[in-house]
Amino acid sequence: MNQNYPVSDEALVKAAQRGDREAAAWLYHRHVEKVHRICYRIVLDPSQVQDCVQEVWLKVFRSLDGFRSGRSFAAWLNTVTANTAIDYYRKYVRQRNHHEAHQDYVETSATNERPDETHIHEKIQTALEEISVNQRAAFTLRYFEDMPTTEIARTLGCAEGTVRVHIRRALLALRERLAGKFHQ
Numbered sequence: 001m002n003q004n005y006p007v008s009d010e011a012l013v014k015a016a017q018r019g020d021r022e023a024a025a026w027l028y029h030r031h032v033e034k035v036h037r038i039c040y041r042i043v044l045d046p047s048q049v050q051d052c053v054q055e056v057w058l059k060v061f062r063s064l065d066g067f068r069s070g071r072s073f074a075a076w077l078n079t080v081t082a083n084t085a086i087d088y089y090r091k092y093v094r095q096r097n098h099h100e101a102h103q104d105y106v107e108t109s110a111t112n113e114r115p116d117e118t119h120i121h122e123k124i125q126t127a128l129e130e131i132s133v134n135q136r137a138a139f140t141l142r143y144f145e146d147m148p149t150t151e152i153a154r155t156l157g158c159a160e161g162t163v164r165v166h167i168r169r170a171l172l173a174l175r176e177r178l179a180g181k182f183h184q
Contacts, residue, residue, distance in 0.1 A: 007023075007026070009027065009030070009072065009073035009074060010069055010072075010073060011023075012024075012026050012027050012030075012073075013027065013064065013067060013069075013073050016061075016064055017064055017065055017067075024061060024064075027073070028057060031074070031077055032053070032057075034077075034078075034081075034145070035053055035056050035057070035077065035081050036049065036053050037144065037145070038078070038081045038082060038085060038140060038141070038144075038145060039052040039053050039056065039081065039084075039085045039088075041128075041136070041140035041144055042082065042085035042086060042089055042133065042136055042137050042140055043085055043088055043089050044089075044125065044128055044129050044136075048088070048092060051088075051092075052084065052085055052088040055084055055088060056080060056081050056084045056085070059080055059084055060077060060080055063080075075151060075154065075155070078141070078145070078147070078151070078155050079154065079155045079156075079157075082137050082141060082155050082156060083155075083156070083157070085137070086133050086134070086137055089133050090133060123178060124174075124178070126177075127173075127174050127177040127178050128174070130173070130177055131169075131170050131173045131174065131177075132166075132169075134156070134166050135166045135167075135169050135170035135173065136170065137156060137166075138152055138156065138163050138166035138167045138170065139166070139167055139170035139171070139174075141155060141156075142163075142167050149163050149164060149167075
């Protein structure tokens, strides 16, 4: 499907609310990559990301009738995605051994990357696993999704000052955890 379909998200939402399955499919295809990226960056367990993405879309389509314009669909979707990924992480992924799943992922993806890139990716992934899920969510939305602090605060349901604290703590923790690791 062409993700640049000329109809706005709002028009697609209205059509989907009336039961138009094709409009719902357009919304899905237009935004699925971003949902996947956010889930991946928060959940961090490649074996769990697809389940989290599916949970996001189930929530979105189940609650689509309650969505009202006044806020953009993309902003609402970001909120649903971030909160679902945080909940998913807390409920499922924390109880599992991230390291084993991550090692399997690195081994299967290592053939597509240069050894240095694999090493760097592994160190960053490990460092991200070690910070709190709230810090990781704020950091991800700011630096990977390029969201402004005000939108992150709305998305995560907290004050802008809290978002700035989460981002600052994430940066400090990542800097500390990554210092010197690339020279080992």
